[in-house]
Amino acid sequence: MDEIAVVEQALRRAAPHMLMSVVEEALRTYYGAREVELRLADYGLRSLQLVGSNPHTVQPLPISSSPQGRAFGSQEPYVTETATAVAAHLPVTIRGDRMGVLTVTAPKDHDIVRQLPELQHICEALGHEILVAERDTDLYVLARRAARLTLAAEMQWQLLPGRSCARPEFSLGAHLEPAYAIFGDNYDWSASADHLTLTVTNGMGEGIEAALLTNLAINALRNARRAGLGLVDQAALADQAVYAQYRGSAYVSALLLRFDLTTGEVEAVDAGSPRLWRLRERTVEPVSFEAQLPLGMFEETAYVAERFTVRPGDRLLFGSDGVYDAPSPDGESYGERALARALTSTRLLPPAQVPGAVLRQLAEYHGDTPLEDDALVVCLDWRGRKDAGERVPRETAEV
Numbered sequence: 001m002d003e004i005a006v007v008e009q010a011l012r013r014a015a016p017h018m019l020m021s022v023v024e025e026a027l028r029t030y031y032g033a034r035e036v037e038l039r040l041a042d043y044g045l046r047s048l049q050l051v052g053s054n055p056h057t058v059q060p061l062p063i064s065s066s067p068q069g070r071a072f073g074s075q076e077p078y079v080t081e082t083a084t085a086v087a088a089h090l091p092v093t094i095r096g097d098r099m100g101v102l103t104v105t106a107p108k109d110h111d112i113v114r115q116l117p118e119l120q121h122i123c124e125a126l127g128h129e130i131l132v133a134e135r136d137t138d139l140y141v142l143a144r145r146a147a148r149l150t151l152a153a154e155m156q157w158q159l160l161p162g163r164s165c166a167r168p169e170f171s172l173g174a175h176l177e178p179a180y181a182i183f184g185d186n187y188d189w190s191a192s193a194d195h196l197t198l199t200v201t202n203g204m205g206e207g208i209e210a211a212l213l214t215n216l217a218i219n220a221l222r223n224a225r226r227a228g229l230g231l232v233d234q235a236a237l238a239d240q241a242v243y244a245q246y247r248g249s250a251y252v253s254a255l256l257l258r259f260d261l262t263t264g265e266v267e268a269v270d271a272g273s274p275r276l277w278r279l280r281e282r283t284v285e286p287v288s289f290e291a292q293l294p295l296g297m298f299e300e301t302a303y304v305a306e307r308f309t310v311r312p313g314d315r316l317l318f319g320s321d322g323v324y325d326a327p328s329p330d331g332e333s334y335g336e337r338a339l340a341r342a343l344t345s346t347r348l349l350p351p352a353q354v355p356g357a358v359l360r361q362l363a364e365y366h367g368d369t370p371l372e373d374d375a376l377v378v379c380l381d382w383r384g385r386k387d388a389g390e391r392v393p394r395e396t397a398e399v
Contacts, residue, residue: 003030004118008125016133020051023102023126031115033104034085038092038126039068040100042146043157044179045356048072048101051143060146068101073353077116081108088112090119094127096166098352102126145180152183152211159218161189164352169261169385170196174378175355177363177371184210185320185376188218190225196259197225200274200318200378203252217242217252217295231258235269235295235303242296251296255289255318264310264384269303271295274376275324275335277343279315284340287316316380317343317354322373329367338365354379 007026014022020038027033039048039061047060048068063069071078071089075098078089087105091098102123106112112119130140149157156176164173172189176182184203189196199221203214220241224234235256242252255273259266272294276287287308293301310316317339324335332338342361346354355377362375 004121004125006030007122011125011129014129016135016137017139019126019129019133023122027104027119027122031104031112031119032106032110034107035103035105037103038100039103040092040140040143041072041098042144042179043149043153044146044177045163045175047146049143049146051100051140068103072098072101075350077120079113079116084108086110086112088116088119090116090123092123092127092130094124094131096164096171096352097162098164099127099130147180150181150183150207152207153179153181155208155211155215156182156186159186159188159215161187165189165191167191167196167261169383170259171351171381171383172198172378173350173352173355174376175359177359177375182374183207184214185322185374186214186218187318187376187378188221190222191261194261196261197231198257198259198378198380199254200320200376201252201254202274202320202374202376204250209250213242213246213250213252216245217254221254221256230305231256231267231269232303232305235271236301239271239293239295239301239303240299243299246296248297248299251294253294253321259310259382262385262387264312264382266308266310267305268308269305271303272297274318274320277317277319277339279317279343279347280311280313282344282347284343310382310384312382312384314382315343315347315351315354316382317358318376318378318380319358320374320376322371322375323358323362323377325373326362326366326371326375328365334362334365338362351379351381 010022024036027036038051042049047062049060050058061068067078067080068089071091075091080087085105085108087103090102092100092102134140174187183206186201188199203210217238220238221234224237253272256269257266270289271292278287289306326334342358346357358377
């Protein structure tokens with residue numbers, strides 16, 4: 001454990017672009033490593049890209065069919081051997097957000113399995129420092145790119161909180177397609193000691209115009225939330241901000257939710273929202289709300305909150321119009337029946353993997369032609385607090 005403390009201190013002192021040099025030197029010195037490499041998941045969650053000084057000069061590894069991809073998918077260390085070497089592939093994940101995989105290769109006679117717990121500690125320390133370092137260097141952002149982002153996609157990815165998040169009470173996962181050309185869809189979340197706030201948004205339009213619109217709405221919602229305003233007032237402030245800028249010529253569909261982490265009570269504001277489905281004990285059903293106007297469509301819209309309750313074991317799936325309305329070659333919308341089947345078939349996957357799996361099934365359902373709209377999927381698994389008992393708050397209705 002003394003070695004771990006030394007590595008953590010060295011990482012904190014290192015320049016942002018030198019983190020891997022520090023880790024490589026430490027693993028060679030203290031753990032007998034012969035080779036060390038870090039690969040980060042690309043924006044499309046299809047490949048693992050090598051972190052290095054010359055991005056895209058080394059072939060990426062597919063997540064679906066590589067040892068590193070197996071460690072990334074299972075979120076467990078995976079050990080491989082050759083005639084002369086043994087390699088440990090370790091997931092780099094921070095608070096549920098899956099970043100990539102660190103591979104440590106040592107001579108064949110090295111007992112790397114015994115060192116796995118310590119190596120996992122080092123992966124966690126490295127992940128934390130990468131998050132801090134990204135404020136000051138593009139190295140790790142560049143490593144995530146399998147292709148060039150459009151400007152609209154660049155704006156949207158910089159706006160997102162992450163791709164997954166986990167706490168004892170819940171786990172979240174989200175994904176956007178087309179990952180390198182997204183423009184209007186977005187999601188945001190923030191957790192405090194007692195509440196989780198989740199928003200799913202879809203700005204109208206295409207390209208830069210849609211990205212600018214969504215950026216305005218998300219930052220208005222954040223500004224209101226960070227000022228301590230309730231969910232209804234958050235919607236009202238964002239509505240006013242969007243209307244003041246566009247005077248009703250452009251607007252944002254949004255679903256705002258605030259979860260009580262103790263009771264499972266959910267406050268919801270549906271502003272022309274993306275759709276919500278619930279998987280409860282193998283039964284999939286839509287969760288419907290009273291339709292209210294999108295943010296910015298009219299001046300000073302008055303919003304009303306609704307309430308429902310989630311139970312431990314519930315899975316919620318949020319999908320944008322690009323998911324629900326995507327047609328099959330026969331013209332049937334994906335949300336009519338296929339989405340429920342997809343939610344059922346992915347019930348054993350962790351939330352971080354569900355959005356990608358659903359979007360892959362959507363692509364197969366839609367056929368060869370590209371989707372006509374952005375596609376966003378967010379998955380939430382609810383566990384609640386163990387000390388909450390069976391208490392259900394008053395004035396709470398099941399939806």
